[in-house]
Amino acid sequence: MTLRVILMFAAALLAGCERPPIETVQRGFRGTGMAEIYNPRTLAVKAELNQPPAATAPASPGGPAAALVYQNVQVLNDLSIGEFSQLMVSMTAWVAPEQGCTYCHDAQNFALDDKYTKVVARKMLQMTRKINADYKSHVAETGVTCYTCHRGNNIPANIWFKAAPEQRSAGLLGDRAGQNTVSTVANLSSLPEDPFTPFLLGSEDIRVHGTTALPTGNKHTIKQAEWTYSLMTHMSTALGVNCTYCHNSRSFADWNASPPQRATAWYGIRMVRDLNNQYLEPITKVFPPHRLGPTGDVAKANCQTCHQGLFKPLYGAAMVKNHPELATQRPSLLPPAAASAPVADVALQ
Numbered sequence: 344m345t346l347r348v349i350l351m352f353a354a355a356l357l358a359g360c361e362r363p364p365i366e367t368v369q370r371g372f373r374g375t376g377m378a379e380i381y382n383p384r385t386l387a388v389k390a391e392l393n394q395p396p397a398a399t400a401p402a403s404p405g406g407p408a409a410a411l412v413y414q415n416v417q418v419l420n421d422l423s424i425g426e427f428s429q430l431m432v433s434m435t436a437w438v439a440p441e442q443g444c445t446y447c448h449d450a451q452n453f454a455l456d457d458k459y460t461k462v463v464a465r466k467m468l469q470m471t472r473k474i475n476a477d478y479k480s481h482v483a484e485t486g487v488t489c490y491t492c493h494r495g496n497n498i499p500a501n502i503w504f505k506a507a508p509e510q511r512s513a514g515l516l517g518d519r520a521g522q523n524t525v526s527t528v529a530n531l532s533s534l535p536e537d538p539f540t541p542f543l544l545g546s547e548d549i550r551v552h553g554t555t556a557l558p559t560g561n562k563h564t565i566k567q568a569e570w571t572y573s574l575m576t577h578m579s580t581a582l583g584v585n586c587t588y589c590h591n592s593r594s595f596a597d598w599n600a601s602p603p604q605r606a607t608a609w610y611g612i613r614m615v616r617d618l619n620n621q622y623l624e625p626i627t628k629v630f631p632p633h634r635l636g637p638t639g640d641v642a643k644a645n646c647q648t649c650h651q652g653l654f655k656p657l658y659g660a661a662m663v664k665n666h667p668e669l670a671t672q673r674p675s676l677l678p679p680a681a682a683s684a685p686v687a688d689v690a691l692q
């Protein structure tokens with residue numbers, strides 16, 4: 344009887360632990376705790392889940408411009424008909440493999456914009472090109488395609504919405520200030536559950552340390568620190584790494600002592616803010632209500648949307664190499680008169 348109780352207690356205690364073997368890889372000076380911990384068993388599962396999509400043969404750039412052949416090409420006016428058709432086939436495999444072309448198109452008339460998914464996809468095309476062209480500081484030459492986030496799903500598996508207001512107060516217990524419950528965002532800790540609204544939509548200061556010795560300009564409270572730690576926990580979980588992947592534990596704030604990955608992450612934070620503010624928020628009204636969050640906001644991106652538990656999405660598989668049509672917005676192939684029509688931004692219904 345007593346033994347059974349002890350065993351049950353031990354089982355409960357160890358339930359949160361990971362079964363060995365554990366492998367440790369040292370990444371920094373001894374004594375700084377800069378090590379990554381891996382378990383070959385979980386690594387194998389991750390490798391299975393993160394295979395890049397099958398490569399397609401490069402499309403021929405020659406041939407007439409798609410925008411001249413079709414009627415309603417607003418963004419992809421820089422592609423030949425061959426590149427255009429191949430991209431449509433790839434987009435279907437990346438975003439709507441079960442539904443096919445009609446997930447975005449009216450089967451009677453492909454030029455119509457009557458499905459919201461097509462209008463969203465047009466903005467997504469601009470967003471993908473923006474990431475690949477202007478955020479090389481983060482995505483390097485690896486780049487992204489629709490697959491990086493969608494992985495064959497209509498909706499990417501990892502998105503976030505603003506926390507509903509009722510989650511922010513707990514009646515008699517007073518205002519929880521957005522924390523003090525188990526939060527899956529902050530890896531089951533009781534840190535703030537929505538660090539994304541202030542840091543990945545807003546641009547609040549991500550700091551714990553003050554910059555001056557005196558209180559002037561040094562007003563970083565413990566409460567603010569908790570929000571920073573919540574975001575850091577998300578970043579670690581999203582990348583499947585420890586804090587020391589980006590920080591030297593001798594001084595978390597010191598940039599000179601930090602591994603270069605911290606700088607990549609810094610650019611990543613700015614990139615995600617830009618995607619959420621410039622590409623996702625503006626299309627809120629395009630989505631049907633059931634796609635919106637509890638406060639009526641659009642689904643947004645965080646580090647997990649692309650990384651999905653890995654230090655580089657899909658272990659750094661080159662995405663844009665086989666899809667130069669998503670690398671950047673090239674000059675329009677339309678004759679000058681037609682090309683002068685505004686194409687820079689998509690008109691929303």
Ligand code: HEC
Nearest residue numbers: 413414415416417418419431432435444447453454464465
């Ligand atoms: C994820 C959404 C999506 C899927 C799936 C999709 N398309 Fe498209 N399609 C678009 C968007 C967005 C445009 C407009 C591009 C632009 O404005 O530059 C477009 C435009 C087109 C056009 C031009 C129509 C015209 O006259 O203006 C054709 C043709 C086309 N797609 C064919 C296909 C085919 C064939 C498939 C299936 C193999 C497919 N599309 C799957 C989003 C999609």
Ligand code: HEC
Nearest residue numbers: 434460463464467468471488489492497498634642643644
């Ligand atoms: C940075 C990540 C990211 C990339 C890259 C990306 N998407 Fe998305 N996509 C999102 C998010 C976030 C949403 C919003 C989810 C929702 O529908 O509520 C979304 C929604 C969509 C939807 C609406 C789906 C629905 O059923 O509501 C379509 C269609 C879509 N994306 C197509 C594309 C296409 C096509 C590409 C590539 C040209 C692409 N996306 C690239 C993140 C991404």
Ligand code: HEC
Nearest residue numbers: 549550551552575576578579585586589595596605608609
């Ligand atoms: C993927 C890289 C990355 C990981 C992993 C990471 N951080 Fe950070 N951390 C950063 C970046 C980048 C900043 C600076 C953000 C900014 O200024 O916009 C930062 C800032 C901080 C700060 C504020 C320093 C100051 O100047 O006041 C602290 C403290 C911190 N991180 C702690 C942690 C802890 C604890 C963990 C693990 C739970 C962690 N970080 C994981 C990249 C990372």
Ligand code: HEC
Nearest residue numbers: 481482483485486578604607608611612645646649654655
């Ligand atoms: C749009 C997709 C996307 C999003 C969103 C994204 N990343 Fe990345 N990230 C990438 C790609 C692609 C690479 C690989 C670049 C390369 O090959 O060097 C990368 C690389 C990194 C690296 C370098 C890893 C290494 O070992 O060199 C860090 C660190 C990182 N990301 C942190 C973050 C953080 C933190 C966030 C959220 C604030 C974030 N990323 C959001 C696509 C993304």
